[in-house]
Amino acid sequence: MSENKETKKSARSANYLSAKESRRISRQNRKITSAMEKKYRRKNVPESEYLTQMHDPRNVVEFDDLHSYFFTDTGTVKAVDGVTYEVPQGMTVGVVGESGCGKSVTSLSLMQLLQRPQGQIVSGSIRLNLGDKAYDVAKMPMRAMEQIRGNQVSMIFQEPMTSLNPVFRIGAQVDEVIKLHNPTWSKGQVKQRTIEMLEMVGIANSEGVYRMYPHELSGGMRQRVMISIALACNPRLIIADEPTTALDVTIQAQILDLLRGLKDKINSSIMLITHDLGVIAEMADYVVVMYAGRIVEKGTAQEIFSNPSHPYTIGLMASKPVINRRVDRLYSIPGKVPNPIDMPDYCYFRDRCEQCVERCQGKYPPEIHLTDTHVVSCYRYWDFHKEDK
Amino acid sequence: MSKYIIKRLLICVMILFFVTLIIYSIMRCIPTSFVESIARERAALPGGKSYQEWLAQLNAAYGMDKGILEGYFTNWLPSAVRADFGDSWFFNVPVVEKFNDVIWNSFTLSCISFVLEILIAIPLGIVAASKQYSRADYAITVFALIGISLPTFFFATILKYVFSIKLGWLDLFGQVGRYYEQLDTWGKILDVGRHYIMPIITLVFISIGSLMRYTRTNMLEVLNADYIRTARAKGVKESRVINYHAFRNTMIPLVTIIGGTLPSLFSGALITETLFQIEGIGWTSYQAMIAGDIPFSMFYMTFSAILTLLGTLIADILYAVVDPRVRVA
Numbered sequence: 001m002s003e004n005k006e007t008k009k010s011a012r013s014a015n016y017l018s019a020k021e022s023r024r025i026s027r028q029n030r031k032i033t034s035a036m037e038k039k040y041r042r043k044n045v046p047e048s049e050y051l052t053q054m055h056d057p058r059n060v061v062e063f064d065d066l067h068s069y070f071f072t073d074t075g076t077v078k079a080v081d082g083v084t085y086e087v088p089q090g091m092t093v094g095v096v097g098e099s100g101c102g103k104s105v106t107s108l109s110l111m112q113l114l115q116r117p118q119g120q121i122v123s124g125s126i127r128l129n130l131g132d133k134a135y136d137v138a139k140m141p142m143r144a145m146e147q148i149r150g151n152q153v154s155m156i157f158q159e160p161m162t163s164l165n166p167v168f169r170i171g172a173q174v175d176e177v178i179k180l181h182n183p184t185w186s187k188g189q190v191k192q193r194t195i196e197m198l199e200m201v202g203i204a205n206s207e208g209v210y211r212m213y214p215h216e217l218s219g220g221m222r223q224r225v226m227i228s229i230a231l232a233c234n235p236r237l238i239i240a241d242e243p244t245t246a247l248d249v250t251i252q253a254q255i256l257d258l259l260r261g262l263k264d265k266i267n268s269s270i271m272l273i274t275h276d277l278g279v280i281a282e283m284a285d286y287v288v289v290m291y292a293g294r295i296v297e298k299g300t301a302q303e304i305f306s307n308p309s310h311p312y313t314i315g316l317m318a319s320k321p322v323i324n325r326r327v328d329r330l331y332s333i334p335g336k337v338p339n340p341i342d343m344p345d346y347c348y349f350r351d352r353c354e355q356c357v358e359r360c361q362g363k364y365p366p367e368i369h370l371t372d373t374h375v376v377s378c379y380r381y382w383d384f385h386k387e388d389k
Numbered sequence: 390m391s392k393y394i395i396k397r398l399l400i401c402v403m404i405l406f407f408v409t410l411i412i413y414s415i416m417r418c419i420p421t422s423f424v425e426s427i428a429r430e431r432a433a434l435p436g437g438k439s440y441q442e443w444l445a446q447l448n449a450a451y452g453m454d455k456g457i458l459e460g461y462f463t464n465w466l467p468s469a470v471r472a473d474f475g476d477s478w479f480f481n482v483p484v485v486e487k488f489n490d491v492i493w494n495s496f497t498l499s500c501i502s503f504v505l506e507i508l509i510a511i512p513l514g515i516v517a518a519s520k521q522y523s524r525a526d527y528a529i530t531v532f533a534l535i536g537i538s539l540p541t542f543f544f545a546t547i548l549k550y551v552f553s554i555k556l557g558w559l560d561l562f563g564q565v566g567r568y569y570e571q572l573d574t575w576g577k578i579l580d581v582g583r584h585y586i587m588p589i590i591t592l593v594f595i596s597i598g599s600l601m602r603y604t605r606t607n608m609l610e611v612l613n614a615d616y617i618r619t620a621r622a623k624g625v626k627e628s629r630v631i632n633y634h635a636f637r638n639t640m641i642p643l644v645t646i647i648g649g650t651l652p653s654l655f656s657g658a659l660i661t662e663t664l665f666q667i668e669g670i671g672w673t674s675y676q677a678m679i680a681g682d683i684p685f686s687m688f689y690m691t692f693s694a695i696l697t698l699l700g701t702l703i704a705d706i707l708y709a710v711v712d713p714r715v716r717v718a
Binding site: 030034111113115117142146147148149150151154155157159162163164165166167168176177180181213215226229 | 641
């Protein structure tokens with residue numbers, strides 16, 4: 001019977017969904033998400049519920065088998081499907097991958113900023129080190145999360161042009177975050193700190209900018225303001241979600257310099273999300289390569305750039321232009337990222353891979369340790385896996 | 390800013406001139422003629438002059454013997470500029486006096502329902518948007534759709550049936566009760582208030598839907614904006630995100646709508662006023678129109694045109710108040 005259904009479905013277009021089926025899915029989704037929403041919106045949750053222990057106290061954040069799904073009307077999109085990595089204190093971790101592979105969703109999960117109610121952290125944990133204690137962000141309710149956001153973890157977004165509220169003055173927007181997390185400060189203190197922050201990110205006319213509206217500033221200036229908002233409370237971790245994508249190249253370099261300098265100044269870690277390998281090479285200490293919601297390779301920047309192992313990483317490296325080398329046509333990885341609904345249980349990259357081996361027909365490859373820090377999910381390194389065991 | 394406002398006001402005067410010219414032409418062209426019906430009435434009386442004679446005499450008396458353009462430029466415009474709108478033909482009193490008699494009934498009615506509409510529709514729209522696809526959202530949307538699609542007369546009739554016929558709480562129609570004259574001042578106010586309850590409910594219920602839908606759509610758009618995510622990333626409380634960060638941005642398109650409804654405060658509600666027999670401007674202007682009463686209709690429509698122009702001007706100024714991006718330096 002089910003066999004019959006299966007063939008019936010594949011006979012039609014793979015993307016076809018009957019109205020009845022769509023209704024069933026959306027009803028089911030609502031059931032799942034409303035239960036999660038209720039849990040998230042609870043009041044007076046005891047701290048013990050989300051208190052946890054860091055596996056390694058030198059890490060700021062540990063993602064442990066994180067699953068973040070989007071419950072859409074066409075099916076469940078597994079945007080992040082079992083991601084595990086950590087961000088050590090004072091280090092910069094670069095997350096790379098092409099569009100739609102779950103880089104941003106991972107970072108938004110850490111901030112609990114997924115588009116609710118469709119986007120939900122389904123399982124796994126995100127351990128956040130607060131110094132004297134550690135919280136599991138995946139279990140935290142809304143009210144506790146508000147204390148963390150902007151204070152312990154802050155975020156710089158991709159689009160500086162639209163990331164600032166157009167109807168409020170710059171000063172008010174920076175003041176707000178400082179005031180929120182330092183409620184005892186006086187107005188004068190808050191303003192002084194704002195001016196100080198604006199100067200720190202390299203805005204010369206800080207008093208003037210304080211009174212300006214976002215539309216009176218250029219994109220680079222707005223991104224500086226965003227950075228000053230992100231750094232205003234000395235966070236332990238700064239998530240930079242493609243901070244330079246929308247800016248021109250000279251401003252890009254300035255912004256990256258700024259970020260690097262400020263990171264050392266306030267001794268925090270950076271999670272740098274980008275698809276620009278040049279930026280990663282320049283900034284990152286560790287690199288995480290994601291593909292279709294999973295990590296395919298991670299290691300130190302040195303390892304990834306000198307010895308890229310997963311065919312996807314190799315492809316990414318090959319598709320970036322290199323100075324002083326003439327090529328007729330820049331390499332591009334064939335095919336595109338697979339549909340994230342109904343992912344098959346084999347290596348997601350198999351259909352685009354040019355280096356398949358026989359074992360690739362099997363299940364999704366496990367994590368294989370090439371060195372202590374260099375991990376890759378690919379059957380081509382199966383021999384190392386055996387040694388590992 | 391003042392330069393801008395002066396420029397806009399001058400444009401308004403130009404528009405007003407053409408609007409009144411067009412309205413005057415239309416009024417002269419419509420088939421209902423007050424003069425003709427009076428002439429026919431007089432001619433039917435025994436022993437009088439003939440219809441043709443009456444018509445010629447009345448046309449001369451009412452200034453209808455001139456052409457449309459001539460009539461406009463020699464009769465209507467010069468006196469209108471001097472704020473003299475003449476006497477109403479149908480009501481036999483000065484136009485302004487008649488207008489002043491009835492407008493306040495309409496104004497009270499629409500003003501109260503307008504305020505109620507805003508107070509109900511905007512919060513409902515915000516709740517519906519911030520809890521998108523929840524039960525509350527569906528309930529509000531259904532409620533709004535019922536309001537939009539129910540015809541006024543139907544809803545008013547249901548109200549009348551329930552509250553005055555079945556429950557007997559309110560009077561079926563009219564503006565004052567039977568013992569109005571014997572009441573003291575407070576009693577009179579309360580009595581009129583009681584008679585306004587059902588018309589106001591009708592007006593609010595049928596107009597709430599569109600404003601609520603509009604608020605919801607705008608709020609949804611704003612809630613998906615990047616700066617709302619920034620606000621959340623700053624650690625701002627959810628209630629403040631919605632009521633402060635998002636609301637200020639939702640206000641921008643709403644003020645244009647609200648500014649545009651200014652003329653409707655004075656234009657009355659024809660159907661509701663008729664159903665509840667409230668002598669308001671909607672009802673009065675309708676009577677003037679079907680009788681072919683040119684002075685009254687001209688005054689009423691010029692007044693509406695002025696309000697419409699002022700409404701858009703006020704909306705534009707309010708726009709600059711809520712949105713710093715359009716402020717004129």
